[in-house]
Amino acid sequence: MTRRHDIDALRALAFALLILYHWGMLYVGDWGWHIKSTHTADWLQIPMLVVNRWRMSLIFLISGISSAFLMARTGGFAFLGQRTWRLLLPLVFGMLVIVPVQPYVQGIQTGFVKPGFFDFLFRYYEFKPWPKGAFDGDTNGITWNHLWYLAYVWAFTVALVLVKPLLDSRPGLRVRAAFTGLRGWALLLIPAIPIAIETVTLQGHFEDTGDLVHDGYRDVLYFTMFLYGFWLARSGGVWDELARLRRRALVAALLLFPVYYGLGVALPDDAPGAQQLIWALRSVYIWWAIAAVLGWSKAYLDRPFPWLGWATEAVFPWYVLHQSLIVLLAYWLVPLRLPAGIEASAVLIGTVAGCWIGFAIIRRVPLLRPLFGMKFRPRETRPTASTLRIAEPANELA
Template identity: 60%
Template structure:
């Protein structure tokens, strides 16, 4: 089988965007985060809102695509075991050794944790509650912060594995056939309907907690797009249609975002249920139109052996694990130094990129470190053949 370069490239670009997004969280006004700079910008709210509504949906959709490809090359049991190893080991390692600098910095900044990182770790590893609002996750005694994605993806993998026999029976094949036959406006609009229904039914009752157990609204959205990725899989007809519709979906996504933004700005905070449901339905249509545009344009532009792609494909997982702790630790040290509104974000961004690059170069060369950051234990030389448009790879995407 032949490798789908566009999916590898899209995965790398999606996580690169995540790093940029988290750097910007230091500076966007009125949005809470672990640390905040004194140089806050309301202007940043617009591009951040534009990305916020679909950035994690895209990542979970790519994860669903990876499941489709991986299941073509082995048994379900082996797939679950391998995915569990590659998700739970970095999650556990990251929570214990990579993430703790984040609650420490946040707790010190909030005045609820005494300075001294070693003393903090001794207390942190007791896994007992901290003073209220010391840091995100204080009530549990620890936090996984940005690594929540790994926990959610592991649970979705198990749920998917349990449902797979049902997806493969006669009813499931009919459902897949119906999805694969979507064309034109049906492909643009119908998959947004479950997203809208999930929002209307669940968002009023479940806050976006990030604690896995009580996060049912986000589960409904993320697991749905995860399944969309699996069903999208290797259907050449669907991919051709996404490419054909790419200009239309781009214009539609931009227009829907404009409508959604106008509703947010012009409507009062307390609106009637029908108006609120309309707002959420518009947001769901925007999310799916944006995903269709991204998939169509990436398949059109990126499905070729780009020179940077083999390195980026390997770098994604370690960079993801490392990046937010680097952002927070760099910010913790430089925010009190009062750099200017230009120099400070430049130092944070380039310091994060440099730290990720250097640490990844070390990790990839030290065999015991590789699995701790989601890399395969043995590094294999990547040799990608020429693209055959109707063929799909066995690609491993987190």
């Protein structure tokens, strides 16, 4: 079986969208973040919500796809060992070295931290709780901020290895066959049902803490998407069906979003069943949007683009670096009171340039590579597009 170029391309594009989303958080009105520009706009909430509802679910689904390919190559516990090294080392390094600028900047905004980054680091590395409200993760003394995804993927990897015997049992294989055998509107509706049930029953009981242990709703939702990806990975027929349904899924998602969003605005919060109805419709929207993305990707991205090898290798370092660069650039630029267009362009261009330069250095320094999720040494030779096979990706971010 030839390599699925569309999965590699989709992984790179999904994380590029994540970078743009975090850049947008600087400017969207009435949403809290580590630092906010003086040029915020409430109208940005709508396009941000269009993406927000499915962006991380898509990334976890891609993670499940990659996990299926990797596990088939290495086996369960060897796979877990590789993933532990490639996920937890960058997570710990990132928390200690890359992320601290974010709580530092946020702490200055909230007034709990005084200017002086090295003084902040001495206090930060004590790993003691900060005053409540100092920054995101203050009660733990240290935070992983945007790197929370790595902790969740590792936890899902452990869970996948543990439940693999059940998935490979006769009932488990029947469930998988039923899922990958869905066609037509059944493929667009049935996978949304577990998402809706999880949302209606769990979301109201859990805040989005991002701390894994107390994040019950997102734990269940994202593991479901991770499992969907694991099942979808090697099932060619369902991918062909997603490609066939791509227009239908896209139109359905675009029509459903204003309906569920409008109901959220119009219905009183205390109306009986209103919240549950909105959550259910949102769940269907999430799956339709993801189905559309997967279908269009299969139809148009399954080819060896010249940029694909570079992008596949760059994804992990760019992911680790990008949010700290956005926050740091905003910290320098926002006080200058530049026009909105100039400031926003400077933050985005500076972030892209910083990630580009950072990756150019990281990929050439063997000791840095594993700290950013890359293999210790680059491959000696690169296979040509015609000889690529489904194998271990250049990095294991997804």
